[in-house]
Amino acid sequence: MAEIREAATWFADDVATFGDRLLAAREAAGLGQAELATKLGVRDKTLAAWEEDLAEPRGNRLQMLAGMLNVSLRWLLTGIGDDLDEPGTTPGLTLPARLVLADITRIKTDLRKLVSDLEQAEDRLNLLLQADNPADELADEALSA
Structure with missing residues (x-):
């Protein structure tokens, strides 16, 4: 796992894994x-498996993790980009703010999924409505007679 060291070398990006960064x-x-x-x-054991590089979280959990931990998703996944502050420094957001940000990220992810599901349901309904249906043809003939 990640070693916590003194000063600028407290976290070795070149050898860190996803679990180490998490x-x-x-x-x-x-x-x-x-x-x-x-x-x-x-x-708890799921998070432990992530930290031990035995499993990886899904995309929506990755976004939540990055928000809660006040790190970029890019850094969390690759180690590239803005990394952590040294221990003892003040992070940019308070824990309550990070939790709210993570909630917002989760809700946005959920909304995108719901919108996608709604669009698919609308497409299926439109296909059903456009399909040749003998009952519709009989109704059309009755109206035109």
Whole structure:
């Protein structure tokens, strides 16, 4: 896992894995593993597996993690970009603000999925309505007679 060292070398980006970055970001945010798992709505062992690089979270969870931990999604995934502040420095957002940001991100993800589901349902309905239906033809003939 990530080593916490002194000064500028406290986190070695060149050898860090996703799990290392997740662990370091969680610790920098001052969150315990169980606390973060609860906030994300996952089991403790799921978060532990992510931190140990035994499993990876889905996309919507990645966005929530980045928001809650106040790191960029790009950095969390690749280690490229803005990284963590050194231990003891003040993060840009407070924990409550990060939690609200994570909620917003989750809600946006849920809304995108709902909109996609709605569009698909509308398309299916339109196909059904446009299909040749003998009952519709009989009704049309009765009206024209």
